[in-house]
Amino acid sequence: MSLLKAATDVRENAYVPYSHFKVGAAIRAASGAVYVGCNVENVAYPEGTCAEAGAIAAMVAAGETELTEVCVIADSPEPVPPCGGCRQKLAEFGRHEVPVTLATTAGKQFSTTIGALLPGSFSVHHMTLAGRD
Known part of the structure; x- marks a missing residue:
């Protein structure tokens, strides 16, 4: 399945009564499965959910933890581009070289790539001494 088509289709389901700005995201997991997400707003800002976060949550809920491709429309x-928080979420589950397509x-x-979107990302490498005294 085309990630662009999947992201385009799910974008229509976005719940955006306040901004009216629909976003759709699709990610391909290491297994080849495609997971989608759309933004979901809430009157109590900032309690909404970004499309990218929704797609990642769907992937993790299905038992997968590695993404290999991303598309946002x-x-x-x-x-x-994804917001800063979503860039960090993408970096959590995808390598720096994972391709990202941003579309209108x-x-x-x-x-682009996850690494180009978030250079100098915080990672588990920064925590290697955590818990040591």
């Missing part, structure tokens, strides 16, 4: 003049509903696309 929104109705915007330029492709919309008008057909513009930008290709």
Whole structure:
């Protein structure tokens, strides 16, 4: 299944009564399975959920913990990158070289990687001395 089509389709399910800004995300796991998510707003900001976080949660709920490809789509003049929190979430489950496609509903696309989106990411490497005295 095309990640762009999956992200485009799930975007229509976004719950965005406040911003009216629908975002769809699709990720491919190491198994090849595709997981999707859409943004879900809440009147009590910032209690909403980003599309990328929803797709990651679906992947983890299915028992997978490694993603190999990402696609995010929104109705915007330029492709919309994931927020900072979602960049860190993507880095938790994907290697630096994992391809990320950012797209607009008008057909513009930008290709990048998780590592390029979040250089200098915080990782388990930073915690290697945690708990040692």
